Amino acid sequence: MRKLPPLGSLRAFEAAARRLSFREAAAELGVTPTAISHQVRILEEICGRPLFRRRPRPLALTDAGERLFPVIRNGFDTFASVVTAVSAKTIRTTLRVTSPNAFASRWLVPRLPRWRKLYPQIRLEIIGTDAVLNLRAGDADLAIRYARTMPTDLVAREIFRDSFFPVCSPALLGEGVPAITRAADLLHYPLIHYDWLNGDREPPSWSRWLAVARSVDPDIPAATEHWDLSFREEIHAIDAVAAGQGIAICSDVVVSHEIESGALVKAHDLALPGYGFYVVHVPDHPRQASIEAFAAWMRSVA
Amino acid sequence: MRKLPPLGSLRAFEAAARRLSFREAAAELGVTPTAISHQVRILEEICGRPLFRRRPRPLALTDAGERLFPVIRNGFDTFASVVTAVSAKTIRTTLRVTSPNAFASRWLVPRLPRWRKLYPQIRLEIIGTDAVLNLRAGDADLAIRYARTMPTDLVAREIFRDSFFPVCSPALLGEGVPAITRAADLLHYPLIHYDWLNGDREPPSWSRWLAVARSVDPDIPAATEHWDLSFREEIHAIDAVAAGQGIAICSDVVVSHEIESGALVKAHDLALPGYGFYVVHVPDHPRQASIEAFAAWMRSVA
DNA sequence: TCGCTGGATGAATTGGATTCATCTAGACTG
DNA sequence: CAGTCTAGATGAATCCAATTCATCCAGCGA
Numbered sequence: 001m002r003k004l005p006p007l008g009s010l011r012a013f014e015a016a017a018r019r020l021s022f023r024e025a026a027a028e029l030g031v032t033p034t035a036i037s038h039q040v041r042i043l044e045e046i047c048g049r050p051l052f053r054r055r056p057r058p059l060a061l062t063d064a065g066e067r068l069f070p071v072i073r074n075g076f077d078t079f080a081s082v083v084t085a086v087s088a089k090t091i092r093t094t095l096r097v098t099s100p101n102a103f104a105s106r107w108l109v110p111r112l113p114r115w116r117k118l119y120p121q122i123r124l125e126i127i128g129t130d131a132v133l134n135l136r137a138g139d140a141d142l143a144i145r146y147a148r149t150m151p152t153d154l155v156a157r158e159i160f161r162d163s164f165f166p167v168c169s170p171a172l173l174g175e176g177v178p179a180i181t182r183a184a185d186l187l188h189y190p191l192i193h194y195d196w197l198n199g200d201r202e203p204p205s206w207s208r209w210l211a212v213a214r215s216v217d218p219d220i221p222a223a224t225e226h227w228d229l230s231f232r233e234e235i236h237a238i239d240a241v242a243a244g245q246g247i248a249i250c251s252d253v254v255v256s257h258e259i260e261s262g263a264l265v266k267a268h269d270l271a272l273p274g275y276g277f278y279v280v281h282v283p284d285h286p287r288q289a290s291i292e293a294f295a296a297w298m299r300s301v302a
Numbered sequence: 303m304r305k306l307p308p309l310g311s312l313r314a315f316e317a318a319a320r321r322l323s324f325r326e327a328a329a330e331l332g333v334t335p336t337a338i339s340h341q342v343r344i345l346e347e348i349c350g351r352p353l354f355r356r357r358p359r360p361l362a363l364t365d366a367g368e369r370l371f372p373v374i375r376n377g378f379d380t381f382a383s384v385v386t387a388v389s390a391k392t393i394r395t396t397l398r399v400t401s402p403n404a405f406a407s408r409w410l411v412p413r414l415p416r417w418r419k420l421y422p423q424i425r426l427e428i429i430g431t432d433a434v435l436n437l438r439a440g441d442a443d444l445a446i447r448y449a450r451t452m453p454t455d456l457v458a459r460e461i462f463r464d465s466f467f468p469v470c471s472p473a474l475l476g477e478g479v480p481a482i483t484r485a486a487d488l489l490h491y492p493l494i495h496y497d498w499l500n501g502d503r504e505p506p507s508w509s510r511w512l513a514v515a516r517s518v519d520p521d522i523p524a525a526t527e528h529w530d531l532s533f534r535e536e537i538h539a540i541d542a543v544a545a546g547q548g549i550a551i552c553s554d555v556v557v558s559h560e561i562e563s564g565a566l567v568k569a570h571d572l573a574l575p576g577y578g579f580y581v582v583h584v585p586d587h588p589r590q591a592s593i594e595a596f597a598a599w600m601r602s603v604a
Numbered sequence: 605t606c607g608c609t610g611g612a613t614g615a616a617t618t619g620g621a622t623t624c625a626t627c628t629a630g631a632c633t634g
Numbered sequence: 635c636a637g638t639c640t641a642g643a644t645g646a647a648t649c650c651a652a653t654t655c656a657t658c659c660a661g662c663g664a
Contacts, residue, residue, distance in 0.1 A: 002382045007309035071384040074375040080304040082373040088348045
């Protein structure tokens with residue numbers, strides 16, 4: 001039989017661990033710090049080891065506390081969101097989908113008419129943001145995560161993977177400008193750079209692409225760290241590329257619509273390996289069927 | 303700010319929903335049924351709707367209760383298991399793997415020496431059972447689930463899929479017996495049948511295989527519902543096949559070792575589509591790296 | 605060195621959970 | 635179809651676990 005720990009002590013522990021302060025946790029729960037102290041001690045006695053390292057200050061979690069904390073926090077997030085959902089007067093009908101900004105505006109939104117045609121009864125709400133929403137807290141029903149490997153914190157399925165190519169407007173390659181026959185020729189054009197904030201140690205940037213290209217075309221000078229245009233946001237970089245301002249290393253998935261329509265062209269065929277697009281949701285989501293329809297649809301329109 | 307429901311009422315609700323009886327829930331929690339009644343009412347008032355349908359009896363969950371219950375149960379299972387894990391004196395070193403019986407004995411165990419060679423530092427404990435263990439309760443670290451589609455209650459990744467062929471011992475096809483050149487010839491041999499208890503409406507059985515075969519070889523009589531040998535367990539059926547007692551419809555994955563060694567042969571090339579093998583684990587498992595190594599290893603030795 | 609902040613500790617207190625006593629609906633029985 | 639029994643509802647009374655109070659202590663900063 002399952003041996004459930006005292007739930008009050010879990011709640012006190014979670015608040016204290018989240019704020020790393022008994023005083024603040026007490027304020028949050030509307031009790032005195034003493035109450036937190038007592039409850040945490042109870043849990044520590046059950047676990048047979050300290051969960052907080054109290055000094056030297058500041059307050060910190062022990063290894064045991066570190067293992068406990070994410071699980072308890074997720075559990076409470078889940079409890080809160082499911083009770084809120086069940087309490088809601090109206091049953092939500094739209095499926096809330098969140099994805100990185102560039103993917104939402106360049107891939108998802110242009111294809112939404114096709115979705116509406118196939119599934120008019122399932123309305124979508126697209127939340128394009130590069131922040132990671134908390135699905136367990138009910139911020140969205142489904143997230144499209146963009147990562148090298150499968151996320152393991154939620155239920156995930158890989159839809160497709162992308163590759164990165166130098167991409168530009170066909171207008172940029174008009175008459176009177178040098179043709180691109182080999183990688184080194186790209187350097188005659190303005191190179192458009194944008195930031196990768198995902199913590200990847202080897203993001204698919206110009207410096208990486210040129211390094212790979214150098215291995216087949218030694219004429220490319222090493223350490224070309226000068227970018228003609230630099231953006232914070234991938235989405236703005238793509239806008240600049242579409243406007244014919246230069247060449248950028250872009251995901252073939254994100255610009256697939258523009259490639260197909262001829263609005264953008266690949267400037268060179270050398271590709272960098274990219275990331276996976278994962279449809280992610282909480283376990284046992286109540287609208288499983290809609291989520292599976294969406295994942296299957298994404299694969300089908302890839 | 304997250305609005306956490308009263309945890310005591312969640313506990314009472316979970317026990318009552320699991321046993322579908324206030325009286326039994328009370329006994330489990332060591333309180334009187336009145337206590338359960340009061341706590342459940344509190345939760346129902348928070349949700350603004352009944353969670354149980356009390357009459358006509360027997361007690362049943364309402365739709366709202368049905369949505370709440372799996373989430374709360376999973377949460378408590380998770381709490382109990384993580385606290386137990388943190389409380390454990392010794393840190394567990396073996397990775398506990400559970401899989402269906404036949405797969406464990408026919409596929410996994412014969413390949414374990416290869417695992418030990420590659421990962422001597424990660425010890426495996428194999429739990430072969432056709433029961434579905436509760437990973438959230440900590441019954442095992444990792445399960446190999448066998449299903450048509452990806453499980454969505456936990457983190458899952460598909461490793462490979464199988465197909466079903468008629469398989470027999472090469473000794474069965476010796477001299478003095480009719481050769482097998484077409485599907486109908488199989489009927490001259492003892493057909494070995496075993497039960498599919500997974501609830502699949504179209505399990506890969508002899509009747510299904512013969513139905514498909516009939517579409518290419520009309521000589522096969524319809525409704526051949528006579529099996530020469532019938533087993534409850536796939537694993538016993540395979541033993542009988544290996545002993546040369548007849549032909550069975552077997553998963554090419556489960557008998558791959560015997561096929562490769564020549565101990566068993568395919569009696570016919572017509573295949574039925576099979577199931578996926580999924581490596582499944584709880585979200586945010588503390589030994590993620592070992593689990594990923596195991597999944598990658600399974601793929602590599604497929 | 606002296607406050608000051610934040611947490612620990614043990615006794616006292618209190619309020620939310622539990623029980624008790626009673627009531628009711630529905631099921632089963634002969 | 636009464637008679638009986640089971641399972642849960644309800645409201646007042648009770649009680650114990652959670653909280654507070656009062657006090658103490660360690661570390662940090664001025």
